[in-house]
Amino acid sequence: MSDLNAVSTPHIVEVGPPSMPDEVLKAARDAAADVDHDGRFPAESFWALRDFGMLGALIPTSCGGQGATLARVAADCQSLGAACSTSGMVLAMHHVQVACLARHALGAPWHTAFMRRVASNQLLLASSTSEVDIGGALRTSSCAIEQHRTWFSVMKRASAISYAKDADAILVTARADPDAASSDQVLVVLERKQFTLEPQNEWDAMGMRGTGTGAFILTGKGGVEQIFATPFADVAASTMVPISHILWSAVWTGIAGDAVARARAFLRKKPPAADGSLPHGAVALAEAVEQLQLAESRIKMAIAAFDWRTPTTPSFAAAAADNGLKTGVSEVCLAVTQQAMAVCGFAGFARKGPFSVSRHLRDLHSAPLMIANSRMRESAARLLLAQKPLLGLD
Amino acid sequence: MGQETTEGAIREILATYGRLKQSAVDIGVDADLFEAGLDSQAVINVMLAIEERFDFEFPEDRLNRATFATIASINTVVERARAAA
Numbered sequence: 503m504s505d506l507n508a509v510s511t512p513h514i515v516e517v518g519p520p521s522m523p524d525e526v527l528k529a530a531r532d533a534a535a536d537v538d539h540d541g542r543f544p545a546e547s548f549w550a551l552r553d554f555g556m557l558g559a560l561i562p563t564s565c566g567g568q569g570a571t572l573a574r575v576a577a578d579c580q581s582l583g584a585a586c587s588t589s590g591m592v593l594a595m596h597h598v599q600v601a602c603l604a605r606h607a608l609g610a611p612w613h614t615a616f617m618r619r620v621a622s623n624q625l626l627l628a629s630s631t632s633e634v635d636i637g638g639a640l641r642t643s644s645c646a647i648e649q650h651r652t653w654f655s656v657m658k659r660a661s662a663i664s665y666a667k668d669a670d671a672i673l674v675t676a677r678a679d680p681d682a683a684s685s686d687q688v689l690v691v692l693e694r695k696q697f698t699l700e701p702q703n704e705w706d707a708m709g710m711r712g713t714g715t716g717a718f719i720l721t722g723k724g725g726v727e728q729i730f731a732t733p734f735a736d737v738a739a740s741t742m743v744p745i746s747h748i749l750w751s752a753v754w755t756g757i758a759g760d761a762v763a764r765a766r767a768f769l770r771k772k773p774p775a776a777d778g779s780l781p782h783g784a785v786a787l788a789e790a791v792e793q794l795q796l797a798e799s800r801i802k803m804a805i806a807a808f809d810w811r812t813p814t815t816p817s818f819a820a821a822a823a824d825n826g827l828k829t830g831v832s833e834v835c836l837a838v839t840q841q842a843m844a845v846c847g848f849a850g851f852a853r854k855g856p857f858s859v860s861r862h863l864r865d866l867h868s869a870p871l872m873i874a875n876s877r878m879r880e881s882a883a884r885l886l887l888a889q890k891p892l893l894g895l896d
Numbered sequence: 897m898g899q900e901t902t903e904g905a906i907r908e909i910l911a912t913y914g915r916l917k918q919s920a921v922d923i924g925v926d927a928d929l930f931e932a933g934l935d936s937q938a939v940i941n942v943m944l945a946i947e948e949r950f951d952f953e954f955p956e957d958r959l960n961r962a963t964f965a966t967i968a969s970i971n972t973v974v975e976r977a978r979a980a981a
Binding site: 682685 | 916917928930931932933934935936937940943944956957959960961962
């Protein structure tokens with residue numbers, strides 16, 4: 503897309519100095535237990551994020567954003583996830599929506615103006631892709647856009663929208679028109695005043711309790727200019743899927759990293775043995791760190807391979823690798839956190855205290871489920887039958 | 897039977913494996929197959945069937961959605977690969 507050449511998007515791999523302010527991390531950490539207990543939106547984190555303009559991190563500077571690199575944003579999602587899983591995941595999901603706008607709609611006048619407002623008013627963006635009679639299959643919709651000259655309407659039985667009630671806008675997938683095939687989808691932006699949500703169930707889950715991932719009947723109307731010109735097939739393949747997997751993975755490694763830090767602190771508290779032997783659990787800590795470092799390298803590899811400037815549909819093997827990133831990192835982070843709990847024993851099992859990792863473990867149980875790993879591996883398997891995997895150190 | 901055309905064979909494979917909403921026989925050569933219902937599962941089956949039928953392998957750099965977006969683009973890649981073989 504030539505439009506992207508006109509904006510100052512720095513090189514995507516460069517991480518740069520830390521940008522997640524300590525104030526945000528402190529606000530998130532202080533409220534994390536309460537957010538989890540009450541299953542409520544992490545408002546404190548998002549007030550703080552807005553104070554520092556962090557919701558516009560991925561928006562180009564030409565639109566009033568920070569023009570941050572994907573690597574920088576991934577590191578930010580990781581550190582926020584370590585402080586409060588829910589906050590990290592909500593921020594990651596927001597950035598995925600911003601990335602779809604920045605990479606596929608920057609040339610469109612309405613979307614460009616909208617992005618400026620996201621940056622200046624620090625709007626929080628949510629996503630509605632799953633549907634009651636479809637499930638989580640991203641590339642299939644049942645609901646359809648109905649165009650009426652200059653405006654459109656849509657009604658979607660959404661099986662899961664995270665933080666829907668706290669979002670300022672929702673990006674919604676739907677079939678392009680009532681006669682379109684289920685895979686012929688478009689992405690539309692609906693702003694707060696343009697949609698209504700009828701809650702269908704309450705989110706009362708084991709973990710990630712503050713994400714408020716409920717089912718809703720979403721009814722909305724907007725101007726036809728709010729529909730992305732790029733078909734959703736391309737937005738999904740070149741941006742939504744790969745960036746989701748990178749940023750979710752970043753959050754999960756943040757959560758697991760905090761659990762490991764607690765396990766390490768627990769071991770260091772133990773009085774040294776007179777015979778100089780290792781405290782029980784120290785080897786498990788080393789194993790956990792090994793695994794977590796593998797997971798982090800996998801994320802860095804995905805970021806390095808990602809070409810921000812030129813959205814292209816990935817090859818079959820690259821799409822399989824995008825899936826493998828998510829399935830692999832989600833399971834490693836869960837296993838690592840389980841190991842951290844074994845190190846901490848009942849101090850880890852406890853709900854409170856400096857060595858508690860029970861919330862971390864509960865939250866990470868969502869990782870293999872958000873788009874089921876089994877289904878993602880089936881899809882990767884199909885792709886890998888078609889094309890040999892991306893392997894080799896060259 | 898006369899010599900089967902590449903395009904004819906591609907249409908036949910699309911009819912069998914493409915899960916298209918419309919007939920693969922008369923869909924336009926430049927019509928978007930994904931809009932016509934070709935999904936990510938079906939596209940792999942179409943690809944494998946084409947490789948089997950023409951006894952060749954798609955070049956690495958053409959194994960992506962864009963190649964399978966239209967009958968015309970599939971046809972171009974198949975004809976080129978067969979010419980080069």
